Amino acid sequence: MTVQSHVFQPEGVDEHDDLAAAKDAQGTTWIRVSDGTAAELEAVGETFGIHALELEDVRNDVRPKVEQFEDHLFVLLKTATLREGETTFAEEVKTRSVGIFVGPDWLVTLSTQTIPAVGLVWDAVTREEKRLLARGPDFTAYRIVDAIVDSYFDVLDEIESDIEAVEEEVVGATGLDLLEDINELRRDLLSVRRVLWPTRDAVSVLARGDLDFVDETTEKYYRDVYDHVVQLVELNETYRDLVTGARDIYLNSLSMSTNEVMKTLTVVATIVLPLTFVVGIYGMNFETMPELSWPYAYHAVMLGMAGIAGVMVLYFRREGWL
Template identity: 60%
Template structure:
């Protein structure tokens, strides 16, 4: 559980100690922009933060739950709920699944509160930029800091989609070289990953559009262009997700077609073998009826070269049929 507070303006960054209600209220009223970063909080800490910054109980409940990304307007602040995402690897290269967690952004004119269930790289990267006194961050209000956090989260989606794209290319090569049952499992895993990232990207795009088109009262007109840039990135994400879904579906169709073709090749070879054996079985069956002592017996049964002649005839029949099948493209 961690509650960290920093107050900054164009010239200075000041860290604040304490997570009590009085300390939080004092930080909120301080000159400059106040950022309270909350990670893995207890219920008591959440209650103190909510009371100090007038956060609604339903907002806190959303951050603790798993709702879709959204934006809500309140008289004193804007609430943005997005999801940070990352790929968690398994035992093999392709055994990965997307892990996401809600990130709550609450910002007014001169303060911002971020709440996450655990430490988040996207939030941490922006926090470090503030600590390094990056001029662009220090010279803007809380809405710009919220934009930087959103931008860092959206950049994580790029990394995930790039990884999925490389996996799809690898699977396509694998389908051509050596399709097997494991390939189908990999394809299904990739399709699940794409479905998971789609459930994140689509509502995030809709939420950021509210901030980009000027509907949020606490987003300055000068900052809207930055949110429009994030929105453009999310539009690209949506297009990539749909493209990769098409590629994954196409790869799955190729796999099924390749498997069907392989089965047809096996059946063709079995048919050729059965067709060759059929006349040989007939000959063997006929000469297996080796009756003797009657007027209808086969006279060649008593021929000295009868057996070699029949075997040679059977070999010649098989050779002729093999030659015919090969010339017809069956083999």
């Protein structure tokens, strides 16, 4: 069953099957639709005066936002989870929309996929903290918003360990795989940022303090959530900077590697080529080459070449090429 309804009354919690009855019942009502079909959303929407466009926003991939209507407040948020991306364009950061509707004495949460954060608050409210709902639906809405915002910290934690892994590999790296990993991380952070920015705007509207269905005493809680979102935005920027740093080290690691290869070639060629020239000289077939008949000429030449090689090795060592 994806539609659940609870009516919180001083004497306890009632469950209703009938939405209209639940709405009209004394006390505070919370209708929670998770994993809802289009029909279920419509049924709830009709009962609580939620416009078809709002339901469409919940079903589709729309930016987080807050909209004030005459008889309720509409808060659209998104949760994010990292998942294995198969193709380039399947967004690695998967988001799910939750619609939170706050009326004078009722709260409706709608989503077409299960949202763990909403489930956690539902359980907390139902089992242990019944008094929570007694503080009004706007406070429970705050609890949900808070839980959703907190779930982003998990996403950024996962990204952080990916960055850590990349940073470790980055120095000795020689292939292009790592560059693709780095690009993917940048893309993930970009996706998260794309959700965080409008979330910040939405929460800022909630904290601003001139909305009809948010009590003054709840506003300071929303300011708290706002601080968290700002912190998330900054964390995201810091991670972008770390990724850029890792990328720089990687690119220079490539360049260093070319340099290393060049040095090896230069050292070998510079020592061996002149010596090869020397032995070439004494391989010439001129009739008159007096050195050739000197008894120790061979040994002298060999010693001389060893000397030249030694000097060069010393020179390269001084240059730091060996």
